[in-house]
Amino acid sequence: MAKNQELAKILYEIADYFEMEGVAFKPYAYRKAALSVEALQEDVGEIYSKGGTKLLENIPGVGRNIANEIKEYLERGKIKRHQIFRKKLPLNLNELTAIEGMGPRKAKILYQKLGAKDLKSLERAARSHKIAPLFGFGQKTEQNILQGISFLKRSKGRFLLGEILPTIEEAYEKIAKLRGVEKINVAGSVRRMKETVGDVDFLVLSKNPKKVMDFCASLPEVVRIWGKGATKTSLRLEQGFDMDIRVVAKRSYGSALQYFTGSKEHNIAIRKIAIDRGLKLSEYGLFRGKKIIAGETEKGIYKKLGLQWMPPELRENQGEIEASSENKLPQLINIDDIRGDLHLHTTWSEGKQTIEEMASMAKAMGYEYLGISDHANLPVANGLDEKRFLKQMKEIDGLNKKIGGIKILKGAEINILKDGSLDIKDQVLDKMDYVIAGIHSSFKMGKAQMTERIIRAMRNPRLNIISHLTARKIGEREECQMDLGKIIRAAKEYNIVLEVNSQPKRMDLKDINIRRAKEAGVKMVISTDAHNGDHLRFMELGVAQARRGWAEKKDIINTQSLGKLSSFIKKKKNNRNRLE
DNA sequence: GCCGTTTTCGGCCCGACTGTTTTCAGTCG
Numbered sequence: 001m002a003k004n005q006e007l008a009k010i011l012y013e014i015a016d017y018f019e020m021e022g023v024a025f026k027p028y029a030y031r032k033a034a035l036s037v038e039a040l041q042e043d044v045g046e047i048y049s050k051g052g053t054k055l056l057e058n059i060p061g062v063g064r065n066i067a068n069e070i071k072e073y074l075e076r077g078k079i080k081r082h083q084i085f086r087k088k089l090p091l092n093l094n095e096l097t098a099i100e101g102m103g104p105r106k107a108k109i110l111y112q113k114l115g116a117k118d119l120k121s122l123e124r125a126a127r128s129h130k131i132a133p134l135f136g137f138g139q140k141t142e143q144n145i146l147q148g149i150s151f152l153k154r155s156k157g158r159f160l161l162g163e164i165l166p167t168i169e170e171a172y173e174k175i176a177k178l179r180g181v182e183k184i185n186v187a188g189s190v191r192r193m194k195e196t197v198g199d200v201d202f203l204v205l206s207k208n209p210k211k212v213m214d215f216c217a218s219l220p221e222v223v224r225i226w227g228k229g230a231t232k233t234s235l236r237l238e239q240g241f242d243m244d245i246r247v248v249a250k251r252s253y254g255s256a257l258q259y260f261t262g263s264k265e266h267n268i269a270i271r272k273i274a275i276d277r278g279l280k281l282s283e284y285g286l287f288r289g290k291k292i293i294a295g296e297t298e299k300g301i302y303k304k305l306g307l308q309w310m311p312p313e314l315r316e317n318q319g320e321i322e323a324s325s326e327n328k329l330p331q332l333i334n335i336d337d338i339r340g341d342l343h344l345h346t347t348w349s350e351g352k353q354t355i356e357e358m359a360s361m362a363k364a365m366g367y368e369y370l371g372i373s374d375h376a377n378l379p380v381a382n383g384l385d386e387k388r389f390l391k392q393m394k395e396i397d398g399l400n401k402k403i404g405g406i407k408i409l410k411g412a413e414i415n416i417l418k419d420g421s422l423d424i425k426d427q428v429l430d431k432m433d434y435v436i437a438g439i440h441s442s443f444k445m446g447k448a449q450m451t452e453r454i455i456r457a458m459r460n461p462r463l464n465i466i467s468h469l470t471a472r473k474i475g476e477r478e479e480c481q482m483d484l485g486k487i488i489r490a491a492k493e494y495n496i497v498l499e500v501n502s503q504p505k506r507m508d509l510k511d512i513n514i515r516r517a518k519e520a521g522v523k524m525v526i527s528t529d530a531h532n533g534d535h536l537r538f539m540e541l542g543v544a545q546a547r548r549g550w551a552e553k554k555d556i557i558n559t560q561s562l563g564k565l566s567s568f569i570k571k572k573k574n575n576r577n578r579l580e
Numbered sequence: 581g582c583c584g585t586t587t588t589c590g591g592c593c594c595g596a597c598t599g600t601t602t603t604c605a606g607t608c609g
Contacts, residue, residue, distance in 0.1 A: 018581095022605095024592090025581070025582085025591085025592060026581055026582095027581095028581085028582090028592060029581035029582055029583095029592085030581075032581090032582075032592095033581085033582085060582095061581090061582065061583090062581095062582085063581060063582045063583080064581090064582090065581060065582085066581070066582085097607095100607090100608090101598080101599095101606090101607065101608085102606095102607085103606060103607050103608085104606090104607095105605075105606055105607085106606070106607085135600095136599090136600065136601085136605080136606090137599085137600080138599065138600060139599095140598080140599060140600085141598090141599065141600085144598090144599090188609085201609090227597090227598095232596095232597095259594095259609085260609080262609075264609065267593080267594095267609090268593055268594095270593095271593045271594075272593075274593090275593080280593095280594085281593085281594085282593090282594055282595065283594085283595075283596095283609095284595085
């Protein structure tokens with residue numbers, strides 16, 4: 001499939017080049033083809049060898065011309081048109097268009113006039129004031145480019161949802177309490193609970209927009225006001241991210257919410273459905289001719305289009321629209337379904353709180369059980385050896401007698417060593433209620449070797465859960481290379497539960513992998529990997545990620561009662577006894 | 581360049597804002 005991805009990338013780039021040239025509609029056509037190729041289940045090479053360019057033309061968005069270019073790519077590894085473009089315009093468009101206000105057309109002009117081909121050369125041109133005198137540019141544009149570059153450098157433009165959510169909730173509460181505010185919603189990627197977000201959009205219903213605008217601009221956490229109009233204000237908060245607040249009319253509130261929630265792909269698809277029905281959808285409403293027929297609520301709009309309302313987490317045009325039209329939307333898991341947390345650390349290893357403190361906090365959250373899973377041998381994290389694990393179990397036994405209302409389970413997060421073995425002896429693992437294992441070293445292994453490493457660990461019948469499977473850290477560490485399809489099949493075969501790690505930086509499994517696991521019938525657990533009491537609230541993020549992966553209550557084991565969870569784990573133990 | 585129950589031409593998602601112009605192109609969401 002790697003071939004499909006590479007080809008898609010080339011097609012996207014051709015689209016960008018056409019855009020730079022100002023050619024109409026071809027960018028759209030190439031992007032559509034690229035998207036299809038990207039999502040293809042079968043390898044393009046196989047399709048071509050089966051039925052030539054004729055069969056390639058069956059791919060949506062691929063016609064005779066692009067089919068021939070795919071053929072070119074398959075035979076020669078490159079596409080002539082792409083090569084010619086690249087020679088003519090050798091600039092790093094992805095890097096340049098990441099700047100706010102910079103698109104392909106401006107990038108092309110700046111390259112041709114000033115030779116700016118990447119961030120570095122563009123910054124040099126802007127600093128020496130060569131941009132402002134150009135036709136169609138000016139002082140302001142030059143300044144904005146410099147600011148955009150500095151923002152990119154500082155933050156790479158995206159923020160971890162988990163890090164900014166508390167600030168967003170605070171702002172939400174403040175605006176909601178303002179007199180005259182009838183309704184407020186957060187929209188955009190925050191509402192869709194994407195793991196990283198670019199900025200935050202608020203929608204407000206109020207008869208006094210000016211008051212809302214004034215109030216928001218005067219919030220103490222505001223460090224910059226980008227713009228303040230009658231119904232829209234754009235702000236930069238001290239944490240470094242931007243917030244847009246819009247006041248919209250009541251009759252358009254639902255359509256505005258739908259529109260600003262996105263995703264863009266979802267909206268494009270929805271608008272096409274409107275067009276098919278002779279209607280027009282915009283942020284102002286759903287229209288037949290000039291007559292508005294829906295707009296006050298999202299539900300009303302979707303209904304008029306023959307669709308069920310879709311949870312924002314699903315709105316990525318990844319099949320949710322089809323499922324909605326057939327009344328086959330999943331019953332997504334909810335935060336209230338969670339009965340306990342099975343992955344957290346205490347003062348025994350690298351955690352900040354004692355078992356007792358964590359247990360009482362979990363009890364206050366209404367949990368039925370809490371699993372303690374301190375690190376094994378990991379030197380940096382003050383990991384436990386066999387002796388200390390046995391000592392910790394004794395402490396847990398004592399606490400279970402002392403604290404009522406919540407059951408503390410004995411677990412551990414042990415290491416999957418380079419060869420796939422586990423670093424705690426089976427005799428000690430046998431005494432635990434459940435066992436988690438994860439990769440904490442040798443991240444840069446080859447794909448085949450890494451896959452074998454993980455599957456070998458799964459074969460240990462004492463193992464219940466694999467934590468943060470791909471070991472990625474958003475913005476810091478790439479996913480480990482592995483054959484995910486193979487690993488998911490192995491998880492199913494060996495009855496291994498895959499973790500949805502809720503640390504903002506991890507989010508691992510991520511949404512698309514959750515969906516793959518679910519479709520393969522693999523059970524998952526949503527865990528916080530808490531290192532202190534505050535982290536227990538990350539559960540909300542993991543649940544959101546699971547919802548983005550279409551997970552339902554039945555897919556997640558820590559929605560089960562203690563009794564069911566125990567017998568689920570015990571069943572595995574019994575099977576093992578029979579085998580041994 | 582692609583597509584078609586409006587099928588070989590004519591449309592392709594839509595509207596607003598910004599910064600530059602003096603009626604609009606480019607960009608964004």
